[in-house]
Amino acid sequence: MNVNSIVTMILRMVMRTVVSKGMNAGINAMSKRNGPDGASAPGPDTRKTQQRARQAIKIGRRFGKF
Known part of the structure; x- marks a missing residue:
């Protein structure tokens, strides 16, 4: 393992x-x-927006693994 890959990790x-x-x-x-x-x-729309944001973060993490 070289220094570049360690720094990147x-x-x-x-x-x-x-x-x-x-x-x-x-x-x-x-x-x-x-x-x-x-x-x-x-309000209820704030809660829904918060829920959607958390869901988007989870999906982004899944796609980030590939």
């Missing part, structure tokens, strides 16, 4: 962690937004 691991934490932070920030009527609870 470590860089991928770090980037995967950073992107995952960023996506989780974005989803959490979206869920803390006010609902459509100004209430502090998120």
Whole structure:
């Protein structure tokens, strides 16, 4: 194993962690937004969007393996 492949492997691991934490932070920030009527609870469309985003992340991870 040469140095280039080791650096690439470590860089991928770090980037995967950073992107995952960023996506989780974005989803959490979206869920803390006010609902459509100004209430502090998120609306049903916010929950659906959050669910779709998580599902898209899972699909992206599956496709990233290939």
